[in-house]
Amino acid sequence: MVEKISITIFTGSIDRLTGMAILASGAAAMDMEVDIFLQLWGVYAFKKDVMRKNMEFSEHKEMAESTAKRLQELNLPMWFDMLKEAKEIGNVHIYACSTACRIWDVGLNDLELVDEIIGAGAWLEKSKDANITLFI
Amino acid sequence: MVEKISITIFTGSIDRLTGMAILASGAAAMDMEVDIFLQLWGVYAFKKDVMRKNMEFSEHKEMAESTAKRLQELNLPMWFDMLKEAKEIGNVHIYACSTACRIWDVGLNDLELVDEIIGAGAWLEKSKDANITLFI
Amino acid sequence: MVEKISITIFTGSIDRLTGMAILASGAAAMDMEVDIFLQLWGVYAFKKDVMRKNMEFSEHKEMAESTAKRLQELNLPMWFDMLKEAKEIGNVHIYACSTACRIWDVGLNDLELVDEIIGAGAWLEKSKDANITLFI
Numbered sequence: 001m002v003e004k005i006s007i008t009i010f011t012g013s014i015d016r017l018t019g020m021a022i023l024a025s026g027a028a029a030m031d032m033e034v035d036i037f038l039q040l041w042g043v044y045a046f047k048k049d050v051m052r053k054n055m056e057f058s059e060h061k062e063m064a065e066s067t068a069k070r071l072q073e074l075n076l077p078m079w080f081d082m083l084k085e086a087k088e089i090g091n092v093h094i095y096a097c098s099t100a101c102r103i104w105d106v107g108l109n110d111l112e113l114v115d116e117i118i119g120a121g122a123w124l125e126k127s128k129d130a131n132i133t134l135f136i
Numbered sequence: 137m138v139e140k141i142s143i144t145i146f147t148g149s150i151d152r153l154t155g156m157a158i159l160a161s162g163a164a165a166m167d168m169e170v171d172i173f174l175q176l177w178g179v180y181a182f183k184k185d186v187m188r189k190n191m192e193f194s195e196h197k198e199m200a201e202s203t204a205k206r207l208q209e210l211n212l213p214m215w216f217d218m219l220k221e222a223k224e225i226g227n228v229h230i231y232a233c234s235t236a237c238r239i240w241d242v243g244l245n246d247l248e249l250v251d252e253i254i255g256a257g258a259w260l261e262k263s264k265d266a267n268i269t270l271f272i
Numbered sequence: 273m274v275e276k277i278s279i280t281i282f283t284g285s286i287d288r289l290t291g292m293a294i295l296a297s298g299a300a301a302m303d304m305e306v307d308i309f310l311q312l313w314g315v316y317a318f319k320k321d322v323m324r325k326n327m328e329f330s331e332h333k334e335m336a337e338s339t340a341k342r343l344q345e346l347n348l349p350m351w352f353d354m355l356k357e358a359k360e361i362g363n364v365h366i367y368a369c370s371t372a373c374r375i376w377d378v379g380l381n382d383l384e385l386v387d388e389i390i391g392a393g394a395w396l397e398k399s400k401d402a403n404i405t406l407f408i
Contacts, residue, residue, distance in 0.1 A: 015313070
């Protein structure tokens with residue numbers, strides 16, 4: 001059976017999303033199946049009008065600017081570019097939570113990189129045989 | 137064997153608790169066993185004198201008020217009401233960390249929806265055969 | 273096969289690190305294998321020049337001071353002392369993410385309690401057969 005990582009993304013903070021993207025990219029490069037489910041702030045962060053200008057940090061906010069600069073200095077790709085590349089090379093599916101989509105009043109066309117809108121039950125069904133399950 | 141989701145709730149933020157409640161409700165509706173363990177801010181958020189007036193958001197705090205309003209507009213139940221219903225329909229157990237209970241100086245009578253106070257070892261024992269494990 | 277918990281530490285907040293340390297200590301005491309991988313703020317929090325003076329809280333920041341005092345009052349060991357003891361009694365390995373080490377420009381000598389610097393792929397390889405996987 002193919003190995004699988006299942007990531008529930010609640011966060012919309014770009015520092016946590018960067019940590020997530022490094023794991024998702026690594027898993028895709030190892031030929032693991034990568035399943036991602038976006039909840040509240042996750043859906044928000046994948047909105048076309050938010051993705052590229054979002055500067056929210058989850059912690060150590062006083063260091064946000066210098067840390068963001070440091071990431072650029074190292075030419076580390078942005079989290080969404082890492083995820084885009086992971087989708088191109090690997091078996092990566094991104095789902096958005098139907099409830100969160102109602103909250104932000106968005107459909108698939110308003111979101112980037114998202115394959116499908118599904119409910120929590122369908123998500124759990126996909127997650128329950130994963131090797132690694134994370135809530136980010 | 138029955139399928140199980142095991143959720144360690146560290147957070148006391150109502151946005152993250154809402155994401156958790158949607159997963160827990162979904163799992164209960166699917167007849168999964170749902171085990172929940174409350175750590176520091178989790179125990180705080182389940183205190184009888186805190187649960188209903190807690191307005192803490194984990195991120196995007198400048199949008200907290202408008203987002204909370206939007207949840208009401210959609211008639212989305214509060215996270216604790218979702219959890220209460222999940223306990224009524226499903227196989228849901230909520231445990232509070234004994235260390236966290238000492239920190240807040242609370243017993244079972246000071247907490248809502250909590251079934252038992254246990255230590256970290258007992259919690260890990262319950263978690264290790266779960267299909268899905270999350271730290272929220 | 274030995275039972276294993278696999279913890280990805282993204283956070284550098286001492287409240288979340290305390291929750292993590294309680295789980296890691298409990299697992300070590302139960303003879304579980306404990307594998308830990310530090311990402312961005314996790315590596316930062318394990319820096320020799322940060323570990324002991326870090327006061328960052330992840331949430332409920334207005335209660336940070338009183339909560340930190342309460343932990344001292346109960347003589348609860350600091351998170352890093354709990355982890356140090358867990359390493360002495362149990363099978364605990366701590367890895368730092370190579371990308372995060374480049375971001376902070378640190379090597380193994382700049383970090384406490386860390387055994388090795390590895391990439392995300394090597395980390396996922398270690399995680400995929402764990403009983404419990406958490407992202408903190």
